[in-house]
Amino acid sequence: MGLLWSMSPVPGSRKGLRLRKKDVCVPQLVNISVYGGHVEEGFGERVPLASTLTERWHMAPGVRRVEIREKGVRGTLFIPPGAPKEEHLMISVSV
Numbered sequence: 001m002g003l004l005w006s007m008s009p010v011p012g013s014r015k016g017l018r019l020r021k022k023d024v025c026v027p028q029l030v031n032i033s034v035y036g037g038h039v040e041e042g043f044g045e046r047v048p049l050a051s052t053l054t055e056r057w058h059m060a061p062g063v064r065r066v067e068i069r070e071k072g073v074r075g076t077l078f079i080p081p082g083a084p085k086e087e088h089l090m091i092s093v094s095v
Contacts, residue, residue: 004030004056011040025065027055 007030009017021028033048059065062081068074 003032011043021058024058027057030054030056 007019031051031053033051035043035046035048037043059078060080064077064079064081066077066079068077
């Protein structure tokens, strides 16, 4: 997991870029490439030594995602499959 959470924009990218997932219900496609030498601007034009495309899932299969917008309460409810009604996790973020 450390390989993915520690990702940063390539050299020469616009400042302030962040990796953000808008829809956590679908996987994020991540292209992982290995290049010889050091990373520097223009390395993308070089041929990678190895490369693979992988999926990063942000939510386990079967989990239901429910948006909450009621009486000033805003959040997201993630309900695992087979969970009793009283055992839910609500994540709230204020921006």
